[in-house]
Amino acid sequence: GAGVSQSPSNKVTEKGKDVELRCDPISGHTALYWYRQSLGQGLEFLIYFQGNSAPDKSGLPSDRFSAERTGGSVSTLTIQRTQQEDSAVYLCASSLQGHFYGYTFGSGTRLTVV
């Protein structure tokens, strides 16, 4: 696609429920990143994919968070048993081949846990 597409744009969920966030990167971009941005805060790294493998998962906050990428394209971030502190904007970014070319960000998914 022309840009990085994320869905849904907004998600409200009850505490304890599972959620799935989707990212569709720019076609041909091999690198895909997930970041989290809490209200008024900076960008917190979650996970990095190169192709379908995830060489860096160091930012995932707990074992409730997981992500996968299939076909070297679409990625899904899953949060199990959501907590109120998971409320944030989840941003996906893709890059042609690693960080050196800069990221293109998606518009994000605003997750609210009530």
Add this chain to the structure above:
Amino acid sequence: GENVEQHPSTLSVQEGDSAVIKCTYSDSASNYFPWYKQELGKRPQLIIDIRSNVGEKKDQRIAVTLNKTAKHFSLHITETQPEDSAVYFCAAPSHTGTASKLTFGTGTRLQVTL
């Protein structure tokens, strides 16, 4: 891993004045330094970047300078306009094994007043 510090956290300037935002980084091997602009409710967008083989790069009213010895880089915006009002993030590469990602500063909220 990389530690990126950004100052100031907020900056208010009058239209037409210049604005300067500074960042420091910790990894002397870092070789790429992008700046992102995030308007309210929008995605972060790359506005300028610099690689370690140059000391300065300009693009119209914005410029970035890099001092590798001191491990700091700065964003300069001249002749500021109201549309420059946004949050600006600096970033530097962070490595985990063979994987790399961008580590972001905490952001500077720039307000351009009339």
